[in-house]
Amino acid sequence: MCFFLISFSLSHNIERYYCSSNIDGYLYNFSATEYLEPYQIDDNYGYFVRGKLCGNLAPEDFPDGFNYVYGVSALRCLINNSSQCDIMGFTDTQDFDFINPNSPDDGVVIKQIAQNNNVEQGFYIYQISYPLSCSESSELIPSSTYMFDLDSIRTIAIEFSNIYGCPQKDVLPTPTPEPIINVNCSAVDYSEILYPYKISADFSSTVATKPYGIPISINSSSFALVNLCNVGNCPPSKLCDEINSSIWYCTSDNKCKSYGNANEGVKLSIKNEDHADEGFILDYNIGKVTITCNFDVFSGNNNSSLVQIDKVEFDNNNHANIAASSIDVCMKPVLPTPHPSCSTSIGGKSIDLTVLNKLGGYMGEIDIIQFPNTEYTLYVQPCGGLSCPTIDCDGANGASIWLCRNDNSRISCDSYGSFYEDILVTQVNENDLFNNDFLHNMLNTKYKNESLLTEKRKNTYKVTNDLTEGIYVYYNSLISGNMALTSRLQIRCDWQMDIFDMRIDDIGSLLNYSQLQISGASNQMCTGEKPWFPPIPSPTVMPTPEIHPTTIFERNTSSEFVSFKLISMFDGAPTVYHSMILNEIESDTHKTSNDTNGNKTNITFQYTPFNTQKCPDGNVCEIVTETDGWGCWYEHCYPIATHNYSFSIIETDTMDISAYSIKGYDYLSLDIYIKCNQSASSINLDNIIEYQNGKLIVNANANFVCPQDIPTQEPTLTTLPTGTIEPEPSFKKTTGGAIFNIAIAAIFILYLAFGTLYQQCRYGVFKIPNEEFWNEFKICIFTAIRYIFCCMKSNSLNQNSEYDTYTSNNTLNNVLM
Known part of the structure; x- marks a missing residue:
């Protein structure tokens, strides 16, 4: 299929005949298929395709209920209702190409077209394509089918493999001359x-x-x-x-x-x-x-x-x-001519806001810090006009910036930047940004940490002295009532975005109801050499693992052992939030020095063991929205840790480094190498994190991984209780007495089974064998028990009468019998 698609864009010397063609001296002839029955195949979309590689479908080839059309070579019909068909191709539109332009012997592609106006699907051009590969088969049996859309043409490809795809070497063709058209249309x-x-x-x-x-x-x-x-x-x-x-x-x-x-x-x-x-x-x-x-x-x-x-x-x-x-x-x-002020040059960097325009503009919910209880939606078109997003826009139209608010289910929008008014583009003055500027205050409110914010933003966005913080775009609206509404959009650098795309932050400021201040980012504001980025992981879905925070990790040698509970690793530090330098290394060898060669960038590592956290504020998280550990660089965060974890000991002579490994998403994983430090009661992370083939490696130290000596003193005998030696379990040895008991039990069971069966067969009654004997034996046992335990004081008359009566009766019965 790959070669089939590529071949469409290549040109060849081709001479076309009826059901055959000469392409660059390779002659393909499939005219013999005209006399074969039409093929038919299901296309896996609820339709079947019926057609011929050469020649027209005959009237009898058309399904009942669908009128015959002359010149048609292929139909696509509903399986459940064959009277509803689309015409796929006409024989006299046939064209040809190689399956593989680098290997003509692989076969030929036959193409036919038709136009279709389906009420449900709309209008498009159909193209039926037959990749006809070379083989020794003479049968015309389709092997597979697939469909794709390209440049307003819907193509259904049906693959064949037979002798008709095998070319014969021929002379180079004389292509039909293309007429020169000199017509103004x-x-x-x-x-x-x-x-x-x-x-x-x-x-x-x-x-x-x-x-x-x-x-x-x-x-x-x-x-x-x-x-x-x-x-x-x-x-x-x-x-x-x-x-x-x-x-x-x-x-x-x-x-x-x-x-x-x-x-x-x-x-x-x-x-x-x-x-x-x-x-x-x-x-x-x-x-x-x-x-x-x-x-x-x-x-x-x-x-x-x-x-x-x-x-x-x-x-x-x-x-x-x-x-x-x-x-x-x-x-x-007709869109108005873009303002010249939509494009400018700052420090040798050409900036054109028109390339950031997109159909419908940029839309999203936004938090206005002065009105936290009101729902707002922002619409932005950097250098273009957007129509009113709702029915209530106070008569305004064609604005570059709309701010809409939802008041008790009533949505109203205000224009904070009319496209028909002047637009001013300037570079951001860094002194303004960090000196009582709204953006500093706004993001500081969200980050809750001014020093971290300042350092983070300066490290992240400073590329050159000219566009350290990007640009300001100022918009003015028409007068709304007695108030002129204005807005300022700051666009910063984001190397990870497309040059024709922009991101709008989800927080803004509205001063005195009239001055809207918002921010965003785009690749177009970036200058200098593009920094190195670790590869972005794909959104692989991972199962939710079980959490065992009390799992004990234990390793020991003949003389030392390491033992600690997993949950104790981060005692006193439930959230690890650390800014680091990310180094790319070239081998799996763990390095502890800070002078690692390779690419570098800044990363913020946030890890909350066994407690998932949402995407860190001020960042974009495109893969997942919650996880245990985040690695953030250039305003984008990636899930580098889940509950999946394992422990190991780094093979050293002293057994003083433990490796805590956490599986992330896709190929990402995080390894924390914890070195023994007797003075560190909690885990301490270095400010260097190393990267190699999806593995993030952090050096740390703590005292709980330090090996301890195994006691060597033999325990004294007095500490052991006497008489505790248990006999060897009986199931390990079969004694003679056990065999004798088993034999007696088996004989008795067989005696009862066969004796009872004999009584049933001879007398027709179900009773145990020698029933009289066993009754007499039972009475003897009971008499003996009374005699022994009653100390011979029981009623002798009762004793004698019961036993003697039974005995005399039994004797009389025996005589009569």
Whole structure:
């Protein structure tokens, strides 16, 4: 697919034939596929594609309910409703290219186009592409399909692999000469009835017209190929009355007639001089194209126009009348000419605010420090006008800066900078910035630390003496009531932003309701050599790990051990907030010196163990919004620590350095090398942090990682209680007595089982074997127990009668039996 895309931008010597082509001396011939059945494949979007590489689809190839169209080579239809189809390509728009321009033997790409106006999806040009790679197969079976959009063309690619993609070496082709067009097909018209409006059209270059033109079906036996202000060659399968034409009318008898040639003259005029928005006319004498406004037909390619051919009819004089539409003939507002003051030069640095403009401007919620309980939304267009964001703007319009407030669900907006007023650009005076300037006070309120703020901002933004703190842009609005509203935008340097983009800070100041002061950052304010940045991690989603803050870390040798609880590492320092120098190192060897060679930058390291924190104030966090540890440089913060942690001992002779490793996001990780320091009761971090291949390494020291001697004194015998030696567990040895007991138990169980089964089978009753014996045995046992435990004082009559009665009865039964 990669080569397939690249090949579109390359040019070759090509000679086109019907269903074959010679490209740079490589002949591809797939004309034999015309006599094969159409292929069909699902495109994975709820549609199936049916088509032919060579030739037209026959009427019987069209699904029921969808009318036959002559000249069509491919259809894309809904699987659940095959009567709803889009035409994908016409045979006579066929063009060719290499799959891989560096290896012609890999195969050829066959391309066909059609235009489509889907009610749900809008208008676009369809291109069906067949990457036909070389193999020994003779079957025409599609292997895969994929779809992409490029320059207003929706391409569906269907891959094949067979003998038709194998080229034959041929002579170098003689390419068809491209005619030179000397026609002025551009027009401009203005209207100032309400606002300044303008039409600017140029049809010298239109999308998807080569080599034959944009196809449109006329009826079941004809179609047209339209090329507006250019000409297309005669399709190879047709017999044409001219060599080339701007309007081809082709019929099912394989003939094409020209209805106008731009090289022979074409006139572009306004349809109605008083109302230019009614459209333009291209007149070729025997053919006429009327182009009207359609905002939905626009090109994604700034160098080409996109035109939809809507209809082709013929009048009684056999003149062709073609209806077309395009956004290029629509009236569009004329933006005022940018003020010269929007661009300036400071210290040799050219600054142009117009490149920071974007569609709709920059919008976001903002906190106004004087009114903390009011919701505000800010809209900024650095050097352009924005219309009123709501219905209540006090009659103002076209402002560069809108400040909107939400008062009890009522949103009203004020213009704090009219684009039609003067805009002044100056450099920031650093003395003003840190001397009772609003920005200093404002950010100090947010950072809660003036010294840290000053150092942080000076280290972060100072690049040259001329643009240390960027620029000020002053805006003035029209009078609002009795008050003139003004604003000042400070734009600082941010190397990590695109030169055509800008960021607006989410905090501002409003003095006396009339002076709005806001700030932002852009790459355009940066001068000098770009500083080094550690690679930005990708937003890899990580699972939330379990937290075990009481985990004990233990390591020992034969003579020393290190043991401490994880949560005790940061006792007394629940939040580590440290400014450091970030050094890039080239190897995994841990370095403790501060003179590391490599790239350097300033970093603020914030770590709150086992307690996630939101993005640090005054910074941008684009990957995640909460984590344990942040590494911040140049106003951007990245998650360098999560709950995932591990411990290890650095292999040294003294075992006096522990490594605390924390996994960050994507490839980032943080290693804190804690060296033994008996005098440090809490962890101390160095002011150097090293970076190597995604690993941030911080040196630290503390006393809890110091190894302790293992006691060597043997414990005395008196400390051990006597008689505590337990016998060897029985499950480790099988004795003879155990075997005897097991055997007796097994015999008894078998006796009961087989005896009971025998009684059941012989007498039909369920009872234990020798039941009389066991009853007598039971009575004997009970009699003996009474005799022994009652000390022979029990009622002898009862004893005798119970036993003797049973015995006599049992004897009598035996006699009778």
